Amino acid sequence: MDDAALAAARQRLQGAGAVCVFTGAGMSAESGIPTFRDALTGLWSRFDPAALASEEGFRADPQLVWDWYAERRAGVRRAQPNAGHLAIAAFARARPGRVTVVTQNVDDLHQRAGCTDAIRLHGDILQDRWLDACAQRPACDPAQADAGRPPRCGRCGNRVRPGVVWFGELLPPGAMEAAEAAARQCELMLVVGTSGAVWPAAGLVHTARRAGAFVAIVNPHPSEIDDQAHAVLRGPAARVLPELLHHS
Ligand code: OAD
Numbered sequence: 001m002d003d004a005a006l007a008a009a010r011q012r013l014q015g016a017g018a019v020c021v022f023t024g025a026g027m028s029a030e031s032g033i034p035t036f037r038d039a040l041t042g043l044w045s046r047f048d049p050a051a052l053a054s055e056e057g058f059r060a061d062p063q064l065v066w067d068w069y070a071e072r073r074a075g076v077r078r079a080q081p082n083a084g085h086l087a088i089a090a091f092a093r094a095r096p097g098r099v100t101v102v103t104q105n106v107d108d109l110h111q112r113a114g115c116t117d118a119i120r121l122h123g124d125i126l127q128d129r130w131l132d133a134c135a136q137r138p139a140c141d142p143a144q145a146d147a148g149r150p151p152r153c154g155r156c157g158n159r160v161r162p163g164v165v166w167f168g169e170l171l172p173p174g175a176m177e178a179a180e181a182a183a184r185q186c187e188l189m190l191v192v193g194t195s196g197a198v199w200p201a202a203g204l205v206h207t208a209r210r211a212g213a214f215v216a217i218v219n220p221h222p223s224e225i226d227d228q229a230h231a232v233l234r235g236p237a238a239r240v241l242p243e244l245l246h247h248s
Contacts, residue, residue, distance in 0.1 A: 001233055001234055001235045001240065002231075002232070002233070002234065005216075005231040005232060005233055006231075006233055006240075006243065006244065008216075008230070008231045009190075009214075009216040009231045009233060009244055009248075010244060010247055010248050012187075012188050012214040012216070012230075012231075013188060013190075013216075013244070013245070013248035014248050015187075016186075016187040016188040016214070017098060017187050018098055018099075018100070018182075018185050018186045018187055018188075019091075019095070019098060019099045019100070019186055019187070019188045019189075019190065020099075020100050020101075020102060020182040020183055020185075020186035020188075020189045020190070020204075020208060020213075021088055021092075021099065021100070021101045021102070021189075021190045021192065022102045022103075022179075022183075022189060022190070022191045022192070022194070022201075022204055022205065023088075023101070023102070023103045023104065023105060023110070023191075023192045023193055023194065024103075024104045024105065024192070024193045024194025024195065024196075024201075025104070025105060025193060025194070026192065026193020026194065026219060026220075026236075026237060027084060027085070027103070027105060027109075027110075027192050027193040027237050028079065028082070028085075028105055028107050028109050028193075029193065029236070029237070030082045030083075030084070030236055030237065030238040031079040031080060031081065031082045031085070031107075031109055032075065032078070032079050033075060033076060033079050033105075033107055033109075035193075036049075036195075037195045037197060038221075047068070049167060050167070051064070051065075052064075052065055052068050053164075053166050053167055054166045054167045054168060055131075055166055055168070055169070057166075058131065058161055058166075059131075062149075062150050062159055063149050063150070065150075065161075066149050066150035066161075066162075067149060069125065069162045069164075070149075072125060073125055073126060073162070076106075076107040076108065076109075076125055076126065077126075079107065079109060080109075080112075081109045081110075081112050081113035082109075082237070082238040083238040083239070083241065083242050084192065084236075084237035084238040084240075084241035084242070085109050085110055085112075085113035085115075086113050086114075086242075087241040087242045087244075087245040087246065088101060088110070088113065088115060088192075088241060088245065089110070089113040089114035089115050090114075090245070090246075091245040091248070092114075092115055093114065100119065100178075100179075100182035100186070101115045101117075101118040101119065102118070102119045102121065102179040102182060102183075102204065103118050103119070103120055103121065104121050104122050104194060104198065104201050105120075105122070106120070106122050106123055106124060106125035106164045107125060108124065108126060119175055119178050119179050119182070120172070120175065121165070121171055121172070121175050121176065121179060121201050122164060122165040122171070122201070123162075123163045123164040123165045123172060124163050124164070125162055125163070125164050126163075127162070127163030128142040128143065128145075128151075128160045128161075128162070128163060129142055129160070129161060129162075129163045130142055130153070130158050130159070130160065130161070131150075131158060131159040131160070131161045132158050132159075134153075134156075134158060135156070136155060136156070140153050140155055140156070140158070142160045145158075145160045171200070176200060179201075179204055180204065180207060183204040183205075183207040183208040183211070183213075184207055184208070184211045185211075186208055186211075186213050187212075187213055187214065188213055188214045188215075188216065189204075189205065189208035189209075189213045189214070189215050189216070190216050190218070190244075191205055191215065191216065191217045191218070191219075191225065191229070192217075192218045192219070192237050192241065193218065193219060193237050194219070194223065194225075195223050195224060196223045196224035196225030197224055202224065202225060205225045205228045206225075206228060209228045214230050214231075215228050215229045215230050215231075216229065216230065216231040216232075216233065216244075217229040217231070217232045217233065218233045218235065218237055218240045218241060218244070219232070219233075219234070220234060220235055220236050221234075
């Protein structure tokens with residue numbers, strides 16, 4: 001890792017008021033959750049996102065998609081927060097009200113590490129929701145659906161789907177607005193483990209940079225947003241974040 005970049009990022013962190021931490025799949029890689037776009041290990045190098053991460057794909061083969069998510073859910077439940085998640089949570093605890101964590105991850109590892117108010121741009125893989133809007137009043141509860149794959153509503157046959165954002169879908173209401181406000185207002189944005197390939201999420205880094213924030217990136221590999229960074233820390237999150245944050 002570049003010592004000058006580490007020193008610059010530490011110094012900026014020490015002086016920063018508001019800090020926004022923006023994370024992607026690389027954040028959880030060392031917890032054993034695969035990323036999407038890493039060449040050999042990424043999910044999208046082995047699976048077709050159109051078939052597995054879109055409403056059309058789910059409607060075409062609900063059982064295939066449900067079973068794929070069931071396996072990923074089991075992986076998330078088995079995983080534990082890594083030293084990077086814990087370092088971010090400790091850093092935020094020491095600066096109440098000054099650190100906003102925004103994640104693209106659908107796992108709950110930031111939350112389990114202690115960042116319970118992390119903004120989740122792409123939903124929550126452990127949540128169930130209805131595929132179609134429920135027309136009943138009061139609305140039926142997806143937790144009451146039968147045990148099928150996927151479960152169905154006993155009243156109307158509506159199917160349960162995972163509570164993640166699929167390609168072509170809107171982000172959860174309010175999440176992007178809150179994330180944009182954090183990006184505009186922060187003095188430092190710490191970007192961890194994202195390829196920067198997915199929009200509108202990747203736009204947050206540009207927003208922070210345009211608004212005058214110092215941008216530091218933690219990633220062992222080049223990403224599409226490296227040109228936005230003042231400091232690039234080349235290394236894995238679970239090693240770099242404790243080094244960076246424990247001394248800041
Ligand atoms: P990607 O898979 O696109 O990128 C993962 C990034 O993590 C890459 O830049 C890797 O170099 C980096 N990386 C790998 N191991 C790392 C480590 N140990 N420490 C730090 N970085 C590491 O994942 P995202 O950028 O999160 O969408 O992808 C964005 C969205 O695309 C995801 O949220 C998902 C996907 O389709 C939804 O789920 C809606």
